[in-house]
Amino acid sequence: MGFLNGDKEDKKKKNLIPIVYAEDCSRKAHCPVVDICPVGAITQKPGEPPEVDGTLCNRCGDCLTACENYVFDFQEISLDLGDLEL
């Protein structure tokens, strides 16, 4: 079960983008978290930290706790239009 579930949380999910703290990654030959993602959003090139495709990610949060170095996270985005008139 992901950490953000239920209709009430759907709005929150839309404001989250998945990020990877690459500097904290131990760069294993095969990142085990790649196999945990239920939608195949995590990929890894040899010797590189994993990457998350934000267009595939469903914000389930499974990767956040699966990594021993906690390199996966979400960043909340907001758009403040200020006084902009449309």
Ligand code: SF4
């Ligand atoms: S939050 Fe879920 S869907 Fe998104 S990258 Fe992590 S495991 Fe995959």
